[in-house]
Amino acid sequence: MNIEGKVALITGAGHVMGIGYAIVRQLLGKRVKGVGILDINDENGREVLDILQNEFGEHRVIYVNCDVTSKTDLEGAFEKVKTHFGKLDIVCNNAGIQNEVNWELTLNINLMGTIRGTYLALEHMGVNYGGSGGIVINTASIAGIMTTSHLPVYGASKHGIVAFTRSIASNRTFKENKIRVSAFCPAKVDTPIQD
Numbered sequence: 282m283n284i285e286g287k288v289a290l291i292t293g294a295g296h297v298m299g300i301g302y303a304i305v306r307q308l309l310g311k312r313v314k315g316v317g318i319l320d321i322n323d324e325n326g327r328e329v330l331d332i333l334q335n336e337f338g339e340h341r342v343i344y345v346n347c348d349v350t351s352k353t354d355l356e357g358a359f360e361k362v363k364t365h366f367g368k369l370d371i372v373c374n375n376a377g378i379q380n381e382v383n384w385e386l387t388l389n390i391n392l393m394g395t396i397r398g399t400y401l402a403l404e405h406m407g408v409n410y411g412g413s414g415g416i417v418i419n420t421a422s423i424a425g426i427m428t429t430s431h432l433p434v435y436g437a438s439k440h441g442i443v444a445f446t447r448s449i450a451s452n453r454t455f456k457e458n459k460i461r462v463s464a465f466c467p468a469k470v471d472t473p474i475q476d
């Protein structure tokens with residue numbers, strides 16, 4: 282697929298060892314026009330911004346502080362990315378945590394953050410909202426397909442992402458607005474979430 286010239290937004294891509302950062306590198310390597318990186322961790326976010334701007338060019342990457350549990354934060358970040366690059370074509374809802382003790386937060390970030398990001402993508406890319414259509418990619422997990430008795434809430438959050446994505450992918454409003462939605466389900470990857 283040719284994504285040259287497209288503009289992407291990705292949540293939770295603020296760590297050099299993370300899956301989001303790897304996705305950003307792939308997007309930039311395939312010559313997208315620009316990428317907006319959203320993360321809650323400013324120190325890590327500024328580090329990846331510095332590396333990516335040096336390697337791919339100062340004008341192709343921005344970092345925006347954003348907590349995906351906050352609708353206001355997320356709305357503001359979408360606006361910043363769209364204003365900076367002039368459009369938006371690809372949204373990756375990738376931010377996630379694994380915390381079975383603070384399980385409400387796990388659901389709020391993993392599942393609700395993904396749902397918030399997907400609905401904002403409709404409003405920012407949909408043809409009936411003045412956009413040109415686009416693609417949403419949600420990071421689920423193998424824990425969204427199989428049982429994980431040691432991670433029940435994390436597994437529930439990822440099953441939720443899979444169910445939401447499958448339903449919204451064939452949702453009439455999304456189809457009419459030319460928004461394609463999909464999810465992917467990685468197995469274990471050596472990233473900070475495993476610490």
Ligand SMILES: NC(=O)C1=CN([C@@H]2O[C@H](COP(=O)(O)OP(=O)(O)OC[C@H]3O[C@@H](n4cnc5c(N)ncnc54)[C@H](O)[C@@H]3O)[C@@H](O)[C@H]2O)C=CC1
Nearest residue numbers: 293295299300321348349375376377422467469470472474
């Ligand atoms: N590492 C693995 O084995 C697997 C990870 N995943 C998923 O991949 C995604 C990325 O995780 P990893 O790269 O593994 O770990 P990671 O910890 O590097 O990435 C998660 C990122 O989300 C950010 N984040 C946390 N809370 C946030 C919030 N409220 N708002 C905005 N950003 C926030 C973190 O600062 C971090 O940069 C997650 O959704 C995770 O569940 C899925 C399958 C396997």
Ligand SMILES: CCCCCC(=O)CC\C=C/C=C/C=C/[C@@H](O)[C@@H](O)CCCC(=O)O
Nearest residue numbers: 379422424427428429430431468469474475
């Ligand atoms: C600390 C882990 C952070 C989460 C990162 C991931 O998303 C990786 C996937 C996590 C767990 C995957 C577990 C898969 C288990 C299956 O093999 C299942 O068949 C095991 C069955 C037994 C059980 O329910 O525990």
